Amino acid sequence: MEAIWLYQFRLIVIGDSTVGKSCLIRRFTEGRFAQVSDPTVGVDFFSRLVEIEPGKRIKLQIWDTAGQERFRSITRAYYRNSVGGLLLFDITNRRSFQNVHEWLEETKVHVQPYQIVFVLVGHKCDLDTQRQVTRHEAEKLAAAYGMKYIETSARDAINVEKAFTDLTKDIYELVKRGDITIQEGWEGVKSGFVPNVVHSSEEVVKSERRCLC
Amino acid sequence: MSDKDDIEAPVITEAAPVLEDGNSEPAKNSESVDQSIKPENKPEPVVATRKRPESKPSSDCETSEVLPVQASEAAGKEPASKEAPQTGWGYWGSWGKSLLSSASATVATVGQGISNVIEKAETSLGIPSPSEISTEVQYATGETNAKENENSFPMTGAFGVFSTISTAVQSTGKTVISGGLDALEFIGKKTMDVIAEGDPGFKRTKDLMHRNSTLSQVLREAKEKEEQWTTNEVTMETDKKTHYGLLFDEFQGLSHLEALEMLSRESEVKVKSILNSLSGEELETLKLELEHLKEAFSLAEFSEEEEEEKKEDDDFTKEITELFSQLHVSSKPEKLARARNTAYEWIRTSLEKPLEEKEEGEKQLEGETTEQINKNSIEDIHAFAIRSLAELTACSIELFHKTAALVLHGRKQEVTAIERSRTLSQMTVVLCKELSSLSKEFTTCLTTAGVREKADVLNPLITAVFLEASNSASYIQDAFQLLLPVLEISLIENKTELPEA
Numbered sequence: 001m002e003a004i005w006l007y008q009f010r011l012i013v014i015g016d017s018t019v020g021k022s023c024l025i026r027r028f029t030e031g032r033f034a035q036v037s038d039p040t041v042g043v044d045f046f047s048r049l050v051e052i053e054p055g056k057r058i059k060l061q062i063w064d065t066a067g068q069e070r071f072r073s074i075t076r077a078y079y080r081n082s083v084g085g086l087l088l089f090d091i092t093n094r095r096s097f098q099n100v101h102e103w104l105e106e107t108k109v110h111v112q113p114y115q116i117v118f119v120l121v122g123h124k125c126d127l128d129t130q131r132q133v134t135r136h137e138a139e140k141l142a143a144a145y146g147m148k149y150i151e152t153s154a155r156d157a158i159n160v161e162k163a164f165t166d167l168t169k170d171i172y173e174l175v176k177r178g179d180i181t182i183q184e185g186w187e188g189v190k191s192g193f194v195p196n197v198v199h200s201s202e203e204v205v206k207s208e209r210r211c212l213c
Numbered sequence: 214m215s216d217k218d219d220i221e222a223p224v225i226t227e228a229a230p231v232l233e234d235g236n237s238e239p240a241k242n243s244e245s246v247d248q249s250i251k252p253e254n255k256p257e258p259v260v261a262t263r264k265r266p267e268s269k270p271s272s273d274c275e276t277s278e279v280l281p282v283q284a285s286e287a288a289g290k291e292p293a294s295k296e297a298p299q300t301g302w303g304y305w306g307s308w309g310k311s312l313l314s315s316a317s318a319t320v321a322t323v324g325q326g327i328s329n330v331i332e333k334a335e336t337s338l339g340i341p342s343p344s345e346i347s348t349e350v351q352y353a354t355g356e357t358n359a360k361e362n363e364n365s366f367p368m369t370g371a372f373g374v375f376s377t378i379s380t381a382v383q384s385t386g387k388t389v390i391s392g393g394l395d396a397l398e399f400i401g402k403k404t405m406d407v408i409a410e411g412d413p414g415f416k417r418t419k420d421l422m423h424r425n426s427t428l429s430q431v432l433r434e435a436k437e438k439e440e441q442w443t444t445n446e447v448t449m450e451t452d453k454k455t456h457y458g459l460l461f462d463e464f465q466g467l468s469h470l471e472a473l474e475m476l477s478r479e480s481e482v483k484v485k486s487i488l489n490s491l492s493g494e495e496l497e498t499l500k501l502e503l504e505h506l507k508e509a510f511s512l513a514e515f516s517e518e519e520e521e522e523k524k525e526d527d528d529f530t531k532e533i534t535e536l537f538s539q540l541h542v543s544s545k546p547e548k549l550a551r552a553r554n555t556a557y558e559w560i561r562t563s564l565e566k567p568l569e570e571k572e573e574g575e576k577q578l579e580g581e582t583t584e585q586i587n588k589n590s591i592e593d594i595h596a597f598a599i600r601s602l603a604e605l606t607a608c609s610i611e612l613f614h615k616t617a618a619l620v621l622h623g624r625k626q627e628v629t630a631i632e633r634s635r636t637l638s639q640m641t642v643v644l645c646k647e648l649s650s651l652s653k654e655f656t657t658c659l660t661t662a663g664v665r666e667k668a669d670v671l672n673p674l675i676t677a678v679f680l681e682a683s684n685s686a687s688y689i690q691d692a693f694q695l696l697l698p699v700l701e702i703s704l705i706e707n708k709t710e711l712p713e714a
Contacts, residue, residue, distance in 0.1 A: 041544055042476075042618030045468035061468075070622045077475060 005049060005059040005192035009171055011164075012078055012116070014103055015088030016096040017067030020123045023154040024088065025064050028164050033155050040066040042074045050168050058168050059192060079110040083180060083188030084117045084171050086163060089138075091122045091151065092130040097138065104145060114186060117174065118147045119167045126153035428691045429470040436462045455596050457603050457681050466607025470688075473614040473695050476621060480698035487705055502708070503701055509634035510697050512642055512690065529553060529647055536643065537612075539636045541628045542619035549608040553647065556601035560654045563589050564661065591663040595674040598655035599681055602648065606685040609644050610692045613637075617699045630704035637700075641693040645686040652682030 013021045022040050027033055029046040044064040049057045063082065065075035079085075087103055089096040100120065107116060120142040122133060135151065142149035148166065152159040174180040175189055182189050436458035461467060484503075491499060530550040537546050620633065628636075656675045663671040 038543070038545075041615045042622070043472055045465040045472075047463075047465070071618065074472075074476070074618055074622065 005057040007172070007175060007192055008059040008061060008190040009084060009168060010061045010063065010082045010188050011167065012063045012065060012082040012085045013088065014065050014075070014085060014107070015067060015121075015123075016090070016093070016099050016103075017069075019067065019088045019090040019093065019096050020154055021067065021086075021088050022064050024086070024121070024123060024152060024160060024163075025062055027154040027157060027160045029062065033157070039068060040064055040071075042066055042071050043078055048164075050165055052165065052169050052172055057192075058172060060164065060168060076106070076110045079107050079116065080112075080114060081187035082111075082116050083114075084167050085119075086121050086167065087118050087147070088121045088123050089133070090124050091133045091138075092124055092127050094132040097122075097133045097141075100141060114188060117167065117171050118145070119163060119170075120145075120147045120149045121163055122149065122151040124153060124155075125151040125158060126156040427474055428688060429467060429474055432458060432461060432467055432470065432688070436467065455599050455677075457599050457684070460600050460603035461607055464604045464607035466603065466610050469607065469611040469614040470692060473610065473617055473692060476614070476617045477695040477698050480621070480702040484698055484701045484705065487702075499705065499708075502704060506631055506634055506700060506704055507697065509631050510638055510694070510700075512638055512693075529643070532643055533640065536636050536640045539628070540616060540633055540640075542616050542623055544612060544615040544619055546608075546612055549605065549612060552601070552604045552608050553651070556597075556605070556651060557654070559597060559601075560658055563594065563658050589662060591659055591666060591671060591674055594655065594658045594662055595678065598652070598659075598678045601651065601655075602678075602681050602685045605644075605648060605651070606688055609689050613689075613692045613696060617696055620696075620699050620703050630700045630707065633703075634697075634700050637693060637696055641690060644689050648682050648685050648689070652678050 013025060015021055017039065022037055022044065023034060025044075025046050026037075029048045043066065046062040046064060048060050048062070050060055051057050063078050065071070065078060085107070087100060089100055091097075104118070107118075120138065122135070122138050135149075138151075139149045148170075150159055150163050150166070152163050154160060171180065171189075175182075180189060182191055436456075439456040439458045488496065488499070530553070533546045533550060537544070616637070620630075655678050659671065659675050659678065663674075
């Protein structure tokens with residue numbers, strides 16, 4: 001357990017029911033694959049630290065949302081406070097790929113006035129024989145929306161780390177460049193608490209962390 | 214909101230101006246206004262990470278200061294409250310006495326009273342929902358709102374303190390009688406110092422007194438403060454282990470609590486608008502039904518079954534699973550049961566040890582568990598106790614959150630809202646009792662392991678465990694009350710066959 005991090009990012013994971021959102025997150029946060037899991041109720045919460053550069057850690061708060069339509073009104077409420085998102089579809093389920101578009105539209109409406117940095121994730125890539133979505137078309141769709149595309153498998157632990165870490169790095173770059181800023185009343189990005197020892201590093205110079213009463 | 218609340222609330226609001234007028238802090242006011250205008254230049258670090266617009270009481274800085282200062286400052290404020298003078302901080306002086314009398318009082322009533330008051334106060338504040346506060350302008354409004362109603366809070370806080378105490382008593386009381394612990398002495402004589410020395414629970418309780426916050430805000434701020442402390446101390450790693458707030462968050466308790474609050478607020482708004490749209494007989498009938506529902510939300514059973522003791526280990530798991538199946542929501546309490554059983558397992562191994570103890574060297578032989586036990590200093594026990602309490606509480610709140618989500622958006626229900634309410638209130642009782650007996654187990658561990666420790670080393674740890682346990686119980690009871698609007702809307706929707714929103 002390490003309590004030192006530069007920033008805290010809130011990420012949301014969305015996509016159709018049964019594409020494997022919870023399994024992907026559990027693989028990432030708990031390091032194991034749960035064969036069977038109940039459908040997510042509303043939202044679930046996970047967190048993990050990610051080291052993006054040596055000594056630079058980001059705390060990820062990951063919101064796992066229910067894919068089921070009936071919980072949509074709950075999950076919608078979580079878009080707004082997310083800085084990043086993983087939009088999942090199941091490569092063996094064409095329908096879930098076709099719905100990507102709707103998911104993006106839905107978030108666009110509810111995230112205002114903020115924006116979410118999305119990565120498109122083709123999940124269950126271990127089941128290549130049952131593939132219904134080609135990598136090429138997925139990449140094309142992702143590019144059309146300015147997203148990166150990555151294929152993952154929670155079962156075989158393929159690209160799971162990479163999916164989260166790459167997204168985190170991208171967001172971190174945006175934060176560093178000032179394209180994304182910490183805002184009061186918005187929980188997407190928060191600055192972490194860094195002990196004085198580490199304080200010398202450049203981007204830690206944030207006034208609010210200095211004064212400790 | 215019920216009529217009952219309406220009775221309580223005005224009282225509070227009346228009493229309040231007296232409190233604030235004398236030494237209302239103009240500095241504070243201007244400070245928060247300031248902040249709402251230019252949030253960039255805050256003097257305090259905590260503010261940056263705070264979630265909702267709030268009056269930002271000076272206590273942000275205060276809390277990290279020496280506590281006696283606060284206590285006296287608080288005491289200066291509270292006595293003005295005529296309605297419940299003994300619940301102010303001045304009351305702490307005679308805490309020992311009150312312990313005895315309130316030990317037999319019904320904790321439930323008080324506990325519920327406080328939640329109602331808080332709830333009432335919260336709603337009357339009109340704390341804006343996250344989506345409403347997206348702009349600075351609205352921020353400012355929220356701030357003003359909060360400001361105006363701020364007055365009503367000291368009283369709420371006073372109740373909060375009282376309930377906390379009495380919950381603690383519920384657990385300590387028994388120990389006093391059965392265990393022959395020197396509990397009375399340490400509680401009565403040393404409480405003020407002990408608590409002031411560094412119990413996070415005390416700070417939170419105090420926070421509840423002074424501000425109009427939701428439960429999750431209080432806990433979040435406590436956590437953030439703890440975060441700052443820990444990152445600024447060399448002993449961070451070990452330190453973190455005993456910070457309830459940090460641990461509670463680590464188990465995602467805070468997130469689930471916020472999620473539950475969100476559902477609760479939404480439901481409350483819906484209920485209100487439905488009530489507003491009705492009139493005449495229809496309205497009266499519905500009001501009556503909601504009243505029944507609210508009755509089911511009382512924790513009356515608390516005192517009735519209070520006496521039964523020492524249950525078999527599996528009973529809790531069985532009981533809570535049984536209750537959950539009665540709820541007819543598809544969520545399962547396995548996680549909670551696991552957390553609880555892990556705690557008991559730990560206690561068991563920990564307690565076995567001291568009996569066969571004496572020869573320090575011998576312990577090495579017993580493999581990995583021994584290694585753990587070997588290190589079970591009172592600090593370890595304390596750390597594990599706090600951790601377990603935080604985990605159990607987080608799990609409980611997660612269950613309430615899931616229940617709310619399923620009640621609102623689950624499939625067609627086979628049980629009525631009232632039945633669910635009764636089950637939930639029973640569940641709350643079971644959970645609180647569990648926390649209470651768990652804390653007793655832990656303190657037994659502490660006293661056993663710390664026979665040779667000085668009282669001023671051991672007692673603060675014991676007190677801290679009791680306090681966090683009673684705080685935990687309060688959080689659970691408060692979280693339980695958040696379910697009321699959810700079940701109200703469920704009742705209404707079931708009745709009128711309203712299409713789901």
